[in-house]
Amino acid sequence: xxxxxxxxxxxxxxxxxxxxxxxxxxxxxxxxxxxxxxxxxxxxxxxxxxxxxxxxxxxxxxxxxxxxxxxxxxxxxxxxxxxxxxxxxxxxxxxxxxxxxxxxxxxxxxxxxxxxxxxxxxxxxxxxxxxxxxxxxxxxxxxxxxxxxxxxxxxxxxxxxxxxxxxxxxxxxxxxxxxxxxxxxxxxxxxxx
Amino acid sequence: xxxxxxxxxxxxxxxxxxxxxxxxxxxxxxxxxxxxxxxxxxxxxxxxxxxxxxxxxxxxxxxxxxxxxxxxxxxxxxxxxxxxxxxxxxxxxxxxxxxxxxxxxxxxxxxxxxxxxxxxxxxxxxxxxxxxxxxxxxxxxxxxxxxxxxxxxxxxxxxxxxxxxxxxxxxxxxxxxxxxxxxxxxxxxxxxx
Amino acid sequence: xxxxxxxxxxxxxxxxxxxxxxxxxxxxxxxxxxxxxxxxxxxxxxxxxxxxxxxxxxxxxxxxxxxxxxxxxxxxxxxxxxxxxxxxxxxxxxxxxxxxxxxxxxxxxxxxxxxxxxxxxxxxxxxxxxxxxxxxxxxxxxxxxxxxxxxxxxxxxxxxxxxxxxxxxxxxxxxxxxxxxxxxxxxxxxxxxxxxxxxxxxxxxxxxxxxxxxxxxxxxxxxxxxxxxxxxxxxxxxxxxxxxxxxxxxxxxxxxxxxxxxxxxxxxxxxxxxxx
Numbered sequence: 001x002x003x004x005x006x007x008x009x010x011x012x013x014x015x016x017x018x019x020x021x022x023x024x025x026x027x028x029x030x031x032x033x034x035x036x037x038x039x040x041x042x043x044x045x046x047x048x049x050x051x052x053x054x055x056x057x058x059x060x061x062x063x064x065x066x067x068x069x070x071x072x073x074x075x076x077x078x079x080x081x082x083x084x085x086x087x088x089x090x091x092x093x094x095x096x097x098x099x100x101x102x103x104x105x106x107x108x109x110x111x112x113x114x115x116x117x118x119x120x121x122x123x124x125x126x127x128x129x130x131x132x133x134x135x136x137x138x139x140x141x142x143x144x145x146x147x148x149x150x151x152x153x154x155x156x157x158x159x160x161x162x163x164x165x166x167x168x169x170x171x172x173x174x175x176x177x178x179x180x181x182x183x184x185x186x187x188x189x190x191x192x193x
Numbered sequence: 194x195x196x197x198x199x200x201x202x203x204x205x206x207x208x209x210x211x212x213x214x215x216x217x218x219x220x221x222x223x224x225x226x227x228x229x230x231x232x233x234x235x236x237x238x239x240x241x242x243x244x245x246x247x248x249x250x251x252x253x254x255x256x257x258x259x260x261x262x263x264x265x266x267x268x269x270x271x272x273x274x275x276x277x278x279x280x281x282x283x284x285x286x287x288x289x290x291x292x293x294x295x296x297x298x299x300x301x302x303x304x305x306x307x308x309x310x311x312x313x314x315x316x317x318x319x320x321x322x323x324x325x326x327x328x329x330x331x332x333x334x335x336x337x338x339x340x341x342x343x344x345x346x347x348x349x350x351x352x353x354x355x356x357x358x359x360x361x362x363x364x365x366x367x368x369x370x371x372x373x374x375x376x377x378x379x380x381x382x383x384x385x386x
Numbered sequence: 387x388x389x390x391x392x393x394x395x396x397x398x399x400x401x402x403x404x405x406x407x408x409x410x411x412x413x414x415x416x417x418x419x420x421x422x423x424x425x426x427x428x429x430x431x432x433x434x435x436x437x438x439x440x441x442x443x444x445x446x447x448x449x450x451x452x453x454x455x456x457x458x459x460x461x462x463x464x465x466x467x468x469x470x471x472x473x474x475x476x477x478x479x480x481x482x483x484x485x486x487x488x489x490x491x492x493x494x495x496x497x498x499x500x501x502x503x504x505x506x507x508x509x510x511x512x513x514x515x516x517x518x519x520x521x522x523x524x525x526x527x528x529x530x531x532x533x534x535x536x537x538x539x540x541x542x543x544x545x546x547x548x549x550x551x552x553x554x555x556x557x558x559x560x561x562x563x564x565x566x567x568x569x570x571x572x573x574x575x576x577x578x579x580x581x582x583x584x585x586x587x588x589x590x591x592x593x594x595x596x597x598x599x600x601x602x603x604x605x606x607x608x609x610x611x612x613x614x615x616x617x618x619x620x621x622x623x624x625x626x627x628x629x630x631x632x633x634x635x636x637x638x639x640x641x642x643x644x645x646x647x648x649x650x651x652x653x654x655x656x657x658x659x660x661x662x
Contacts, residue, residue: 004242007244008244008259008262009265010244011243012244012266013244013265013266015244015245015530015533016258016266016534016535017536018533018536028538029265029536030265049201050201051202051204051205051206052204052208063208063530064523064528064529065205065208065527065528066201066527069202069205070525070526072206072222072223073205073209073222074526075524075525083518086420088515088517089420089507092511092514092517095517096509096510097510108506108510109420109421109424109507110421110422110423110503111421111422111466112421151522151524152520153520153521153522153527161520162512166513171505172509205528209529209530209531210532212531212532255532257534263534265536266534266535266536267539268536268537268538269538269541270539271543272542272543273543273545274545275545276546276550278554281551281554282554284551284554285551285552285554285558286555288551289555301558303561316542317542317543317544345548346548353552353555359552359555359556359559
């Protein structure tokens with residue numbers, strides 16, 4: 001039997017937090033004795049169908065308004081307007097292919113990307129560098145962040161729209177297995193798949 | 194009969210708002226057809242006893258974390274620090290000689306003390322300022338607090354052992370070794386006779 | 387295709403909306419394009435078939451026409467657009483000429499690679515559009531407008547024991563005791579004391595005696611620091627007193643060797659009047 005006080009405590013903690021919370025974070029606030037895992041499920045169910053919902057993004061939980069009410073609240077935020085087509089494509093490539101290096105992103109897009117574009121995405125906290133690839137030149141590689149999942153309402157990387165189909169059709173296979181730099185300055189350089 | 198959709202709309206609007214909302218504000222978001230007044234009462238009741246509460250302040254409504262749970266939001270954790278040697282000496286001087294000004298403490302210690310050191314002792318709630326001395330410059334004077342007495346298990350300042358007691362217990366170190374200490378540690382410190 | 391429309395709205399330019407239905411009229415504004423692959427992809431999609439079934443020859447024709455148009459309008463073309471044109475021309479001739487088994491990779495394989503590449507880029511373009519169309523925080527769904535925020539406040543507690551406190555005061559006091567305190571503790575025998583003492587003893591007709599015998603006996607016993615200091619002081623003072631008395635002819639001093647014991651005796655030849 002779960003104590004109502006425990007439910008209230010977890011509810012209040014999540015409600016007051018400015019950022020999504022991991023179970024461990026919640027535990028820190030409400031104390032060790034509370035079974036946060038179970039309470040999150042109870043709360044999730046309690047808010048189901050309400051105007052506010054408890055959602056899990058990545059491994060972290062937060063309250064947000066129900067998506068179907070966006071018609072009431074929708075705002076075109078600056079972010080959306082600012083993001084260029086190139087930036088959106090780059091973000092998608094990092095999300096679906098990540099971890100990827102800049103050269104790999106450029107290979108998919110067939111065009112060089114400006115340094116500033118990655119900075120914009122890093123600043124938005126949607127991507128981050130995740131070490132270096134152990135190949136010649138040791139390029140930095142990039143992945144999407146928890147904030148990315150939160151912002152786009154994804155419960156995990158597997159939740160990316162259409163990712164299963166893309167995988168099945170081989171469109172997410174490592175880049176050089178399909179083709180290499182035929183479109184670089186060297187033109188028709190050959191690459192064995 | 195109130196539509197659940199109406200309740201959800203008001204709920205989401207209040208949740209997302211950055212400021213408490215007047216009924217008129219809410220009406221603007223959710224549309225004319227909704228009886229906001231009634232819905233606010235329904236919501237107020239729905240959240241009664243939860244970790245989140247709907248409250249009315251003046252003529253405006255907003256959600257807030259239940260007042261009795263505010264302790265969760267400001268969790269305190271202790272971080273124990275040792276007082277520095279200099280701080281202990283300063284505290285001792287204030288205890289024995291208080292009320293004293295900073296200049297007087299420096300004169301007794303024979304070295305300057307930093308502003309930060311007094312701040313540390315004030316933060317520890319062991320000393321407090323007790324007005325100003327009516328001399329040139331009107332310096333602040335400091336005394337020890339009740340906290341101080343409690344912490345050190347004293348019933349009053351008179352409980353502090355006198356100089357004679359200190360000598361008897363050997364706490365007044367032999368002058369030679371003390372002189373050594375002074376010259377090795379603090380160099381050209383001045384001795385007030 | 388709806389997702390493509392989404393992309394259009396998000397693109398920095400609106401060239402797609404107007405030109406997409408007529409590939410030959412495809413933009414004369416080269417700035418709007420994200421490289422040759424971008425143009426190829428749009429041209430390919432204009433064939434209105436699955437990308438896997440596009441006609442590569444037709445695609446090549448459209449691309450080359452696009453480049454020609456741009457050139458005839460004297461638009462500046464970046465090198466990579468021209469490289470692509472050259473490569474596509476090569477591909478086209480390879481596809482049209484009778485098959486040459488010597489060529490590896492075959493033109494067909496190159497065409498397939500190009501098609502796959504377009505497919506991959508297209509997939510990402512659509513994925514991007516789908517991502518952007520999701521219920522996004524701050525646009526479609528909202529977090530709480532004003533959160534109280536959670537804080538773990540570190541409460542600093544200071545540690546200091548009663549002993550530390552008292553000891554510290556002891557040390558401050560010790561350090562700042564008046565200099566008088568030091569003198570009191572120093573073990574000395576004054577010159578006056580020594581003069582009195584030596585005068586008294588020497589008045590009794592003393593024969594050659596080690597000067598150390600004139601020191602107070604009490605000093606010879608102690609082994610601690612205090613006694614040691616006092617002995618040195620007493621010896622020095624006694625020596626000074628002896629010199630003074632020798633000058634007055636009250637006593638005689640004798641030393642056989644350097645560092646040999648200093649011997650003292652009453653000056654028998656003189657009268658015993660002292661100056662003191």
